[in-house]
Amino acid sequence: MNKLVKNIQETKRKINSLDFDAHWYRRVFHAFGASFLFYYMLPDVDWINVMKFWVPPIAVALAISLEVFRLKGVISSDHFFGLRMYEKNRVGSYLFFGVAALILLWGFPQQIAIPCILCACLADPIMGEVRHRFGKKEVYIIGFLVCMLFFMVTWYKADLWIVFLVSIVGASSAVLGEVKKFWWLDDDFMIQIVPAVLLIVFLLSLKQMGVEISFEQVIYPGNMPW
Amino acid sequence: MVKKIMNDEKSLEYLKKESIGDEKIVRTEIIFTPLLVVAPLLVGFFLIYDWYARDFILNELNLSGELMLGVIIIVGNILFDIPFIKSLTKFSREKQ
Numbered sequence: 001m002n003k004l005v006k007n008i009q010e011t012k013r014k015i016n017s018l019d020f021d022a023h024w025y026r027r028v029f030h031a032f033g034a035s036f037l038f039y040y041m042l043p044d045v046d047w048i049n050v051m052k053f054w055v056p057p058i059a060v061a062l063a064i065s066l067e068v069f070r071l072k073g074v075i076s077s078d079h080f081f082g083l084r085m086y087e088k089n090r091v092g093s094y095l096f097f098g099v100a101a102l103i104l105l106w107g108f109p110q111q112i113a114i115p116c117i118l119c120a121c122l123a124d125p126i127m128g129e130v131r132h133r134f135g136k137k138e139v140y141i142i143g144f145l146v147c148m149l150f151f152m153v154t155w156y157k158a159d160l161w162i163v164f165l166v167s168i169v170g171a172s173s174a175v176l177g178e179v180k181k182f183w184w185l186d187d188d189f190m191i192q193i194v195p196a197v198l199l200i201v202f203l204l205s206l207k208q209m210g211v212e213i214s215f216e217q218v219i220y221p222g223n224m225p226w
Numbered sequence: 227m228v229k230k231i232m233n234d235e236k237s238l239e240y241l242k243k244e245s246i247g248d249e250k251i252v253r254t255e256i257i258f259t260p261l262l263v264v265a266p267l268l269v270g271f272f273l274i275y276d277w278y279a280r281d282f283i284l285n286e287l288n289l290s291g292e293l294m295l296g297v298i299i300i301v302g303n304i305l306f307d308i309p310f311i312k313s314l315t316k317f318s319r320e321k322q
Contacts, residue, residue, distance in 0.1 A: 020255045021313035022240035027306045028262050034299045035265040041272065077241055081255035086237040114295070122302040153294045218291035222276060 022082045027128070029082065029094065030188075033121035036101050040110060040219035056105060060098045067095050086183065096186035100193050109215040112199050115150040116192045119174040123147045124191055127178055140175055147171035147195075157216045162206075166199065173198040259314075263307050270299035 039056070042048050069075040071091070077083060083092055097120060104113035127143040148171040155163045177194035178187050203213050273296030281289035 015256060016253075018256060018314060020259075021310070021316075024306070024310040024313045025255055028303075028310045029258075031303045031306045032262040032266055034302065035269040037295065037299070038269045038272070041269075041276065079254055080241075081253070083241045084237065085239050085241060088241055118295075118298065118302075122298070125306060150298070153298065154291065156291060156294075157288075219273070219295065220276075220280075220287055220289065220292070 020081060026082045027125040030097075030121055030125040033097060033101065034118060036105070036117060036121075037114060037219060039105055040114075040217075041222050043224045044221040045224060056102050060095075060102050063095050063098050067091050090183065091186075093186040093188045096189035097192075100189045104192055104196055108196050108200070110218050111154050111215050112196050114218055115147070115154045115170055116174070116196045118150040119147050119170075119178075119195065120188055120192045123150065123174065124178055124188065127175075140179070143175045143178060144171050147174040154218050158213075162211075162213065166202075169202050170195045170199055263303075263310075266299055266303040267307075270296045270303070272296075273299070 039052060042052055066075065070077055070080060071089070077088060080092060087093060100120065101117055104116055108116075123143055123146045126146055127139050130142050131139045148167045151167040151170040152163055155166050158166070173195040174191050177190035177192070180190065181187060182190075206213055273292045277289040277293040277296065280286045281293075
């Protein structure tokens with residue numbers, strides 16, 4: 001028994017002595033956002049649909065209240081690891097990320113929401129790393145190609161020319177959303193919402209010209225295991 | 227002014243903890259880390275499994291999109307998980 005308690009204490013001490021690199025922690029936090037796509041895999045069952053409707057806004061509301069408490073000084077910023085200096089007196093970018101993901105999951109078809117979320121989760125940190133190691137020009141090129149891949153994968157069922165056009169519009173607007181910086185509006189929001197809105201406008205224009213666009217599911221709801 | 231704030235190198239630095247050594251501070255990074263690393267990988271593998279079970283074996287639906295998304299999520303996450311875990315061990319060793 002004593003040995004067990006000693007082992008637990010030793011493990012606890014080791015865990016508490018862990019020191020994190022904020023840079024890579026922030027990158028992993030971004031990439032984690034890809035797991036939001038699990039939303040589309042949930043089975044199409046009444047009670048799960050109710051949860052699908054309520055859990056994301058509740059989570060965002062919780063994050064909003066945390067940010068309000070942090071900015072008012074009720075909760076110390078020390079609890080929020082990996083914040084940047086400019087976020088000290090501003091809403092944290094994780095909240096912008098969550099709000100944009102919520103808007104996409106709720107209000108946009110899968111074929112638009114999925115690549116836009118992936119752009120924020122994976123293309124954004126990749127572009128960050130490229131900027132860190134190379135230069136701005138490389139950011140545009142690599143960011144564009146990575147975002148284009150996400151749009152091509154989600155639109156693979158459409159006609160080739162539509163895949164091509166959607167990928168170009170989506171990828172270029174995602175890169176624009178990431179590169180254009182505002183203090184009051186985070187790029188984690190812009191990289192998701194700018195391509196989504198532009199794509200909707202683009203697809204509606206195509207529809208006006210008589211081109212039929214159908215939104216097909218990419219991720220299908222799973223079956224209940226029982 | 228706005229541009230200056232965002233382009234200022236200092237503003238891009240990370241906030242440092244003001245209460246170092248305070249044991250009451252909840253280190254959320256320790257609590258979140260297992261979730262941040264494991265959850266996306268599970269989702270990625272689940273997407274691939276769904277493709278395998280319902281498309282490859284049963285031929286019920288065309289789930290190639292799920293397969294590709296699964297691979298993208300797994301590869302994308304591993305790309306950041308490895309340097310993150312490496313930095314974790316490096317930083318902790320330096321501290322000791």
